[in-house]
Structures are given as structure tokens and as C-alpha cells.
Amino acid sequence: MKVLCVAEKPAIAKAVAFILGGGRVSTRETKVGWIKNYDFDFDFPQFGSCQVTMTAVTGHITTIDFPENYGWGKCDNASLFTAPLLTKYNGKNSTNIAKNITDEAARSNVLMIWTDCDREGEFIGYEIMEQARKRNPNIGLDTTHRAHFSHLERSHVIHAACNTTRLDSKAIDAVMTRMELDLRTGSSFTRFLTDLFRKSLKLDGVVSYGGCQFPTLGFVVDRYKRIKSFKPEEFWYLNLSIKKKSDRSKTGTSVTWSRGHLFDRLAGLSIYQRCLEMDAEEATVVSVETKPTSNWAPLPLTTVEMQKDCARIFKFSAKQTLAIAEKLYNSGFISYPRTETDRFPRKMELKKLIEKQQQSSSWGQYASSLLNDPTKYRQPREGSHDDKAHPPIHPVIFTSGDSLNMNERKVYEYIVRRFLACCSKDATGLRTSIKLKWGTESFSTSGLVVKELNYLEVYIYNSWESSKTKIPEVNPGEKVTLTSAQLSSGKTSAPSPLTEPELIALMDVNGIGTDATIAEHIEKIIERSYVTKEDQGRGKSKTKVLIPTELGYALAEGFGQIGFDSMSLTKPFLRKNLEVKLKAICDGESSKEQVLHEIGSMYREAYALTSRSPRILTESYQKVLASNA
DNA sequence: GCAAGGTC
Secondary structure, eight states, rough: EEEEESSSSSHHHHHHHHHTTTTEEEEEEESSSTTTTEEEEEEEEETTEEEEEEEEESSOOOOEEEGGGSSTTOOGGGGGOOOOOEEEESSSHHHHHHHHHHHHHHHHHHEEEOOOOOOHHHHHHHHHHHTTTTTTTOTTTTTTTEEEOOOOOHHHHHHHSSOOOOOOHHHHHHHHHHHHHHHHHHHHHHHHHHHHHHHHOOOOOOOOTTTTTTHHHHHHHHHHHHHHTTOOOOEEEEEEEEEEEOOOOOOOOOETTTTBBBBBBHHHHHHHHHHHHHHEEEEEEEEEEEEEEEEEEOOOOOOHHHHHHHHHHHHHHHHHHHHHHHHHHHHTTTTOOOOOOOSSSTTTOOHHHHGGGGGOTTTTTHHHHHOOTTBBBBOOOOOOHHHHHHHBOOOSSSOOOOTHHHHHHHHHHHHHHHHHHTTOOOOOEEEEEEEEETTTEEEEEEEEEEEOOGGGGGOTTOOOOOOOSOOOOOOTTEEEEEEEEEEEEEOOOOOOOEEEHHHHHHHHHHHOOTTTTHHHHHHHHHHTSSEEEEOOOOOOOEEEEEOOOHHHHHHHHHHHHHSSOOTTTTTHHHHHHHHHHHHHHHTTTTTHHHHHHHHHHHHHHHHHHHHHHHHHHHHHHHHHHHOOO
């Protein structure tokens, strides 16, 4: 028997081949430099002793498009909602990648899919099968084997090889549905918008619509509008400071009013006067409580967390961070950088990874202490996300960083420190809380004493410090002197423009894009001149913020005025709705045809509305220009 | 010249 195994990426093919081949693997080159064919023997319980070839693709092999006669300007845009679709190779290497599969499959009896165990992986498996059956008619959905694995631990991989199932046709249908809807809606609206803004407003460049681009823009515009419409409000609060009676110093400890802020000055004033009348000199300690507290070590690292942190710590864009992480991955220094998983598989040998970091002159000692001191190490916390395809991001081998540039070194160091931190105990401290009563009002203050830094010793990006000003040592029932008691006022301040980490977080929770694409969508709306990135603040507090351009603002406002059942294209609901329906397909609760019809007709209606009243969009733009003039 | 999803 001859078995052809195909993985989603070359690194997986190599790793699986060397595990199954037990080290006896011969390598053949292909026409595509980075893809190799690995030959070895393996005993599958399903087929007995087999000759195996393991190879890979690099993600999707094919993509969908419209036929020639539906090109830009050659047809009515609305016809794109019903136009026929064709499948074509995705980029110039795909032809050779596909041919390698076809050739190898022609000489094999069995096809076994080793793509990532997620929705897209299932579809890539289907694409591989389609190439394989071209010269091997025995291969089909009901004969193709599917290995299920989520990491590359040896016994897990062998178990996957021996316990194959079939490709999941529901997941394949869900991906087909997504692809078709994205293409039809994206092309129709993009052609319409581009032509409209070119003709009536002489605007250059492409004005694109994409189901992820627009909600991303919407988040930026939303924040901008909140800032624009912000009106500061005055508020009042009791501003109280106290000190122990025996304390001779003049300064007191400021305590926080339980009512927070009052927006009614007279109400504040009457409370203030009542308290003054009751006691203008002292307040009473109600309770003093000292409790152990902890500052939690971080969860295992996901792509989105890495991007948010690198933006916060190093001011890198999400795209820059991912590009650097990809380079570190391709050099073998870190694990696969695109993952949603924030829990390590229980069986994974984390201590072996820590061992490799002992040679570092910066964090090596800490790594050693985790291994040698049993009170230091702990199994990482487990988050609630698991993409069933990749483990959390972690360092694979140590590098001194000699072959890396400065930014690559920073990201590598961050990934190592994050990994060591999540294998560490939480930081611990003692928090003392004091509750006081002055007149009718309650106040509180608290102080922190850090006891053990633990993970913070290695995770230098977070700080948790003992309170600078010591809180007074008082007892319940004790009277304390008021060093000041005033009714103070302040003004609410406007929200800040959206930062990239905030945008990433919004996209993540609203299901806009994936770990691999969030950075691209942000980049895309900048490239389209819908938003710009601007520096805000100076020195250490300098951050980059996202501001909508006139065009971006006008698009969001214009589409907001066109009511599609209150489902504006710039809001995340439509995309979320699509995701929910795709999941329904995967769960067998809906079908490809049903979802294509439901969502497709919604977009067709939206397109009809928009194309019937193009002036809403152009006038929205002119209005923005006029108001900024 | 259009989308979003993989990956190099």
C-alpha cells in the first residue's frame, strides 16, 4: 500500500514525517523550493505496512472568481450576486503545488489529509482531494482519510495517524458559503463605490467594501464621533484627607468617597454641609481589613494578545508584530504564531522548553530557578479558547539573538518572558482596606504591600508595586483627624481616539477577521485612506491613534443613513450574523443553500437601496468636506 | 483595480 499524506504547511509535513518515519526519512525536492516530499515507511492499523509520502501545500491552493465576461465594467454590478463562479489557482506557485499533489496521488492508493483541524483546514483538505483525484479516480470524499491533531507531541501524532476519520463536508460547505458571499458582496459594492466616487467626485483610487473592512472602519468612526459629540460635564465630590491623631505631620492620606461623582452641585453641597455640621474635625474608622491578594500570571499567548502587547510595549503595528513573529517561526525559534489557543495541552513537556532558555544571560537564571526550585514552577493557567489546530505561542529553541535585528530580538524576548511568566506562580501581596465614616458619608482607602514578585521577576512589561504612601495604622472605632474636607469639582474628559490594541480587541470580541487576518484588515483601511494613523502625546506616553479620514467618515455616515433593517454595513452585526450562520452549517442546523439565500438576499437588498440613492453617499462626503473647510 | 481566508 502507498499512502499520500498532505499537510497545510511545510513545517507540519516535516515534523509529522520525522515522527512517523522514526528518523528514517528520505527527502525529495519539488518544483517549489520550500515544499519537500518526505518518503518513509509506517504501519497503519487501517492499511498495514505502507510506503508513505508526506508533503504539504501552503494554505489554500485555489480561489474563486467570476468568468471573463463578468469583469469590471463588463456587466451590471448587481448581476455579480447571481453570476456563475469559477475556481482558479491562487497565485503562481499554486499550479506547481497542485501538480505535485496530482502526481504523487497518481502513484498512491490512499490520500490522508493532515491540514489544521479548523474550518479552513477542512476546506483546504477538500482542495487537496480535488487535485489528488485528477489522476486517481479512486480518491473521493468517502475514501479520503483525515488525521485529527492539534499539536506535534509524538504520541498524539501517532494516535492521529492510526485513528483517521473522513473530511467534514459540513465545514467544507461553510467555507464555500463564506467565500462566495465575500466575493459577491465585496466585488459588487467595491465596483459601485469606486465608480461612483470617481465619476461624481473625481476621487482617485479604489473605494472598497469588504465584510471585515467596513466594521473595522466603523469602530474607528464610532469612537471619533463620541469624541466629537463629547460635552464636558462638571461634577462634584467630597475630597477628604485624614491622618492618625498621634501623627504630627501636616499631610494626610486622601480617601475615596463611596458615592464617587455627583453631577448635581446642590445635592453635593447639602451633603457636605450636613457632614460639616455633624463633625468638622474628625472621622471614624469603621473597619480595617488586611487580606492576601495576588496579581495573576498571564495566560498562554495567543496571536491577538501578542499583537496587543507588542503595540503597547514596543509601539509595533499588528502587521509588523505578525511579520516579525512569522520570521521567528520560519527560523525555528518560536512555535506557529497564528493561534487562538490559550491553554497548553496537558501532555506538553513545558519543562523541556524552559531548559533551553537556561543559557540566556538575561533570563537564563530565572529559567533555571523554575526548574530547580519546586516552589517556583506551576502548570500554566488554562484559558477558555482552543482553536484545535495550534498550541499557544511559545519559544522552541534558544537564540542569543545574534542573527536577529533589534525588533526581532524584542519580540523573541517578549515571547520567551511571557512563556516563562505563565509557567510561574502569581505575584502575591497584602492589601489593607480601611473604611471610614464622616457624618453620614462612607469613605475608603487601601494600601498594597507586595510580598513575592514571582512571575513579575521575569515579566518585566508589567509592574505591580507596593503603595508609595503608607496608609495609617488605625483600628476600628478609632477617631482620625481630618486634614482637609472640601467639596471639590472636576470635569468629565473626552474619550481618547482609538488605539490599535483597542481596535484589535474590538475586532476580536466581535468576530471580525481571524488571528491571521485582523492585522491585514487594519492595514487595508489605512491603504484605502479610510483612516490614518497619527502620533498622540509625547515621550513615554506617545501612542499611535486611528482617526477616520473625510472619506472614511463619510462612508460610515452615509451607510448609516441607508437603513438596512438597522443593520448598517459599518456595524459588526452582519459579520457576526454570518459567523453564526456558518456555525449553523457546521452543526448541521442549516445548509449552504439556505445561508447563501438568506444572507445573499439581504446584501442584494442593501445593494439595491444603495445604488438607488447614490446621492446619500456623495452628499455625505461633500457635507464632511464642507464642515471641515 | 474588487473580498477574506490560508501561508512563504
